[in-house]
Amino acid sequence: MYLDRRAERILNGEEGWAKAKALEVIVKVGEALGARGLIKVKHAHISGVSYSNIGDAGLRLIKSFADSGVKFSVPATVNPIGFDLENPNVFGVSNEYVKKQKEVLNSLRMMGGDLILSCTPYDLGVVQRYNLNIGDHVAWGESNAVVYANSLLGLKTNREGGPLALMAAISGYTYDYGMHIKEYRIPEIEYIVEEPKEGLNEALAGVLGEVIAGIHSLQTPPLVRVTFTKKLHLKEFFAALGTAGNIAMTYIPNFTPEPLPDNWKPRERVIVDSFILKSRLYSLRPRDPKDIDLIYAGCPHMGIEDLLELFILVKSLGKIRKKFIVSIPRILLLDRRIKEIVDELKKLGIIIVKDTCLVVSPLDIKDLRVLTNSYKAFYYLSRKGAKTYLAPIDELALTASFGG
Amino acid sequence: MKEFRGRILVPGTVQAQAIVVDSISFYGDVDPERGVLKDSGRNIRGRILVAKKSHGSTVGSYIIYSMKVKGTAPVAIIMEKAEPIVVAGCVLADIPLVDTLSEEFFKNVEDGTLLEIKKDGKVIVHETSQ
Numbered sequence: 455m456y457l458d459r460r461a462e463r464i465l466n467g468e469e470g471w472a473k474a475k476a477l478e479v480i481v482k483v484g485e486a487l488g489a490r491g492l493i494k495v496k497h498a499h500i501s502g503v504s505y506s507n508i509g510d511a512g513l514r515l516i517k518s519f520a521d522s523g524v525k526f527s528v529p530a531t532v533n534p535i536g537f538d539l540e541n542p543n544v545f546g547v548s549n550e551y552v553k554k555q556k557e558v559l560n561s562l563r564m565m566g567g568d569l570i571l572s573c574t575p576y577d578l579g580v581v582q583r584y585n586l587n588i589g590d591h592v593a594w595g596e597s598n599a600v601v602y603a604n605s606l607l608g609l610k611t612n613r614e615g616g617p618l619a620l621m622a623a624i625s626g627y628t629y630d631y632g633m634h635i636k637e638y639r640i641p642e643i644e645y646i647v648e649e650p651k652e653g654l655n656e657a658l659a660g661v662l663g664e665v666i667a668g669i670h671s672l673q674t675p676p677l678v679r680v681t682f683t684k685k686l687h688l689k690e691f692f693a694a695l696g697t698a699g700n701i702a703m704t705y706i707p708n709f710t711p712e713p714l715p716d717n718w719k720p721r722e723r724v725i726v727d728s729f730i731l732k733s734r735l736y737s738l739r740p741r742d743p744k745d746i747d748l749i750y751a752g753c754p755h756m757g758i759e760d761l762l763e764l765f766i767l768v769k770s771l772g773k774i775r776k777k778f779i780v781s782i783p784r785i786l787l788l789d790r791r792i793k794e795i796v797d798e799l800k801k802l803g804i805i806i807v808k809d810t811c812l813v814v815s816p817l818d819i820k821d822l823r824v825l826t827n828s829y830k831a832f833y834y835l836s837r838k839g840a841k842t843y844l845a846p847i848d849e850l851a852l853t854a855s856f857g858g
Numbered sequence: 859m860k861e862f863r864g865r866i867l868v869p870g871t872v873q874a875q876a877i878v879v880d881s882i883s884f885y886g887d888v889d890p891e892r893g894v895l896k897d898s899g900r901n902i903r904g905r906i907l908v909a910k911k912s913h914g915s916t917v918g919s920y921i922i923y924s925m926k927v928k929g930t931a932p933v934a935i936i937m938e939k940a941e942p943i944v945v946a947g948c949v950l951a952d953i954p955l956v957d958t959l960s961e962e963f964f965k966n967v968e969d970g971t972l973l974e975i976k977k978d979g980k981v982i983v984h985e986t987s988q
């Protein structure tokens with residue numbers, strides 16, 4: 455693999471043990487994949503930071519870097535952790551757990567991490583703060599954010615594993631492969647979505663992600679002709695692609711900023727029938743509001759528009775009679791008006807958590823019946839032993855207003 | 859006995875029985891404490907995991923690494939096409955990883971099939987005893 459002089463110096467240990475170790479792993483992964491060389495990244499988003507997910511092995515790895523005194527070479531934001539920093543006990547975590555999770559956080563802070571503790575780095579002023587522009591190379595972990603970055607922001611990133619995003623932040627490099635290469639960003643297959651008359655909602659968008667992830671097997675992005683009327687639909691579609699598949703990018707005409715080559719034609723066209731989407735979603739819906747113990751929204755972390763929509767829905771329905779958890783990025787609360795809405799939602803009985811989410815928290819949901827509007831949450835919470843159901847946000851609000 | 863050739867991503871020599879899945883998300887689908895697949899209860903500890911594809915969370919790399927540290931990891935992984943998340947996990951954990959095996963290979967392997975991975979990327983499918 456071709457290495458520039460700086461990379462060689464780092465590998466020789468001239469910039470310390472940590473950078474040498476980080477770059478050594480990146481080079482090994484790059485060589486394994488047949489990468490032609492390394493490239494510099496402008497930013498990293500580090501996933502794999504919840505103590506529930508990485509355990510002592512992950513903690514020791516992250517801490518070993520931090521303890522060496524190394525600082526990140528490029529700005530790096532950080533994914534959600536296992537609990538709300540202001541209220542660790544909301545998920546009933548042990549003191550030991552809090553201590554270990556804080557060690558992970560402190561290590562990332564020592565290296566210079568920007569602790570947004572959110573899986574939506576595309577949404578929180580990060581792009582502006584670090585001056586990320588179309589065509590910039592970055593190293594992002596967090597599968598939903600990767601699809602968003604490539605497909606909507608024009609940033610270039612592979613689906614970096616948590617440790618690789620960390621090591622890219624430390625070394626400032628990643629391997630030149632996959633999504634960093636122009637040819638791999640040009641779609642070959644076009645999926646034409648026959649939308650239901652009433653349009654898509656976020657639950658159907660998630661199911662669409664599952665369906666396309668199930669069919670698409672090429673490394674190049676699927677081009678998807680579909681109308682998304684809300685950002686939430688895009689987020690849930692992207693999150694589903696990253697959950698049900700290993701897709702790093704999808705090309706959506708009018709949304710994806712990179713132009714297609716002149717005279718581009720698909721090699722193959724696939725029609726996605728609205729009946730398939732509707733019947734799949736129907737099969738995942740609860741039959742009776744009584745069947746639900748817990749309602750969850752905010753996977754990926756909820757944005758401002760979605761929070762407003764939820765507020766209007768819940769307010770119009772009145773009381774919340776079921777346990778309803780919503781996860782949001784802490785940064786949203788800096789806006790006084792959002793803070794007021796969040797306080798209102800809390801008064802109405804909704805549990806708002808920041809810095810965390812149900813997917814990465816240690817909350818025991820085994821055998822609970824959980825309704826969510828996120829395909830991603832639907833998938834992972836079922837793997838945590840819950841009986842999960844999928845429906846759009848208005849149905850979540852309606853279900854919450856029922857007793858039983 | 860049949861021989862197949864793959865691409866070596868992480869080299870190693872190993873012989874063990876196969877556990878076959880179509881697609882895997884190491885985060886979510888696997889219990890790293892016990893090294894079992896959550897849906898079927900099958901144990902992948904000490905086995906060669908044969909998975910055509912992978913999907914899901916970028917935390918997968920840490921799960922592979924954690925399993926190695928805990929002693930619950932598979933001894934090797936064979937895939938049709940390995941993606942960066944799995945490669946990173948195997949590099950960190952030093953778990954042999956081979957991909958680009960033919961369709962024919964996957965047809966010849968089922969749970970319990972004895973597999974042997976050679977250092978040069980050759981994968982030998984031994985006849986099962988029964």
